[in-house]
Amino acid sequence: MIGKYIYKIFIVGLFCICLQTVTYAQQDSDHNYAKPLKSVLVEIQNRYGVTIQYKDKMVEGKVVPYADWRLRPDVETSLSNVLSLFDMKVEKVKDKTYKLKDYEYYRWALKDGWAELDRIASQYHNQQQWELRKDSLKKEMLHALQLDKIPKSNNVSVIKTKERKYxxxxxxxxxxxxLPGVYFCGSLYKPNTIKGKIPIILNPDGHWPQQRYRADCQYRCAALAKMGAMAFSYDLFAWGESMLQFPYEDHRKSIAMPLQILASFRILDYLLTLPEADNNRVGITGGSGGGTLTIMTTALDDRIKVSSPVVSVSSYFYGGCPCESGMPVHFCAGGTDNVEIAAMAAPRPQLLISDGSDWTANMPEHDFPYLQKIYGYFGKTNAVQNVHLPDEKHDFGINKRTPVYNFMAKYLGLNINSILKNSVVDESFVTVEKENMMYVFGDKGQNIPINAIKGCDNLMKLMLNYK
Structure with a gap:
């Protein structure tokens, strides 16, 4: 009896074990051997002896299927296998330390960006071939930006405040x-004494705090004006006073890209109507996102004669905001990048300024020689220049402004001596205005026109008229 009892217990126990095993197997099958992403990252850190920096909200609720099978002998392949599921990546910040980041469509690996530029460049080998390529790019870019059907403006409407003398x-x-009801705001700087025709220099703003009200924007435009040009500094879309019409969130929508380029066209349309404007001497310079706008405007508008994009152009960086890369411009003509778009300025003089702490850090090694090659097709290799500042950061500081002043003076016939003291640029004459002094529509936006449209929904309805 005891033997039979023990046998029954054994059978029941074996059945329970088998049932539990089947249950676990079923669970594993149902969940694809899944583990929480946070647990997987802890396991990777322990296995490879690394540190992964991230905020908890980045990994909350994320589950990795077939987690253990995604790991490989090296840490970077393992991380790629795991994080690619979530459009995430890591950046190596120092030895054995990584930082978790969202996938950046606009930032390529250095070697991939260089390889893509090499592929692009292999399609032409002389001026004639390049001109055909450029014509194709220009046509397709205007179409991609939805600007090819917007009619040219013969009479640009403006609102102007009282002039302030310094x-x-x-x-x-x-x-x-x-466009009807869509306003871009800026400040126009002019020399106090104007004799005959003078140059125009567009100064689109970048993505730095305080928009065009920043001191460095005011220094630059005031200096260019004292040198003898009219310099126009203007906001990005849904940036600065534009936020009276469109909230900041709208700046990160694709529609911002064509509107900013159109604004450059329209602002130049207006400035060229001024009696003192010299339409043969037109320049543009901007930094960061304003640098992207500089190369785009120059590529698409032949009225621009001289350009200087600052801390912006790179073969492996396409512009980190939808206002720079939100429309399919970079897919035109079988694929392009910002270096090829910068090359569309050739043979017009161009100065590119780069630094050692952002995506322009490798400009002298690969991208600039490509630009020299394109300019060489016209016998104008010296017309494209690069000032590289390896110890500097991503800004539009005095060491970037100084070469811009010299470059614009050389090619637009400006008086650089008017801002020099002991042969060094001296900006101490500039009066840095308070922000509210630079508003067009008043301290609280009370003077905005009644026809000003509000919100992206109404803007999209307006844009439908041009399709």
């Missing part, structure tokens, strides 16, 4: 109506 220059705030 040492060697004056300032007035101007809103340019680029």
């Amino acid at each position: 040492d060697g220059y004056s300032v007035s705030n101007i809103a340019v109506e680029i």
Whole structure:
């Protein structure tokens, strides 16, 4: 009896074990051997002896299927296998330390960006072939930006504030109506004494805090004005006073890209109507996102004669904001990048300024020689220049402004001596205005026109008229 009892217990126990095993197997099958992403990252850190920096909210609720099978002998392949599921990546910040980041469509690996530029460059080998390529790019870019059907403007409407006089220059705030009810605001700096025709220099803003109200924007435009040019500094879309019409969130929508380029066209349309404007001497310079706008505007508008993109152009960086890369411009003509777009300025003089702490850090090694090659097709290799500042950061500081002043003076016939003291650029004459002095529509936006449209939904309805 005891033997039979023990046998029954054994059978029941074996059945329970088998049932539990089947249950676990079923669970594993149902969940694809899944583990929480946070647990997988802890396991990777322990296995490979590394540190992965991240905020908990980045990994909350994320589950890795077939987690253990994604790991490989090396840490970077393992991380790629795991994180690619979530459009995430890591950046190596120092030895054995990684930082978790969202996938950046606009940032390629250095070697991939260089390889892509080499592929692009292999399609042409002389001026004639390049011109055909450029014509194709220009046509397709305008179409991709949905600007090819927007009619040219013969009479640009503007709103202008009272002029303010300073040492060697004056300032007035101007809103340019680029489409019915859509305004771009800026400040126009002019020399106090104007004799004959003078150059125009567009100064689109970048993605730095305080928009065009920043001191470095005011220094640059005031200096260019004292040198003898009219310099127009203007906001990005849904940036600065544009936020009276469109909230900041709209800046990160694709529609921002064509509107900013259209604004450059329309602002230039207006400035060229001024009696003192010299339409043969037109320049543009901008930094960061303003640098992207600089190369795009120059590529698409032949009225631009001289350009200087600052801390922006790279073969492995396409612009980190939808206002720079949100429309399919980079897929045109079988694929392009910002270096090829910068090359569309050739043979017009161009100065590229790069630094050692951002995506322009490798400009002298690969991208600039490509640009020299394109300019060489026209026998104008010296017309493209690169000032590389390896110890500097991503800004538009005095060491970037100084070469811009010299470059614009050389090619636009400006008086560099007017801002020099003991042969060094001296900006101490500039009066840095308070932000509210630079508003077009008043301290609280009370002077915005009644026809100003509000919100992206109404903007999209307007844009439908041009399709």
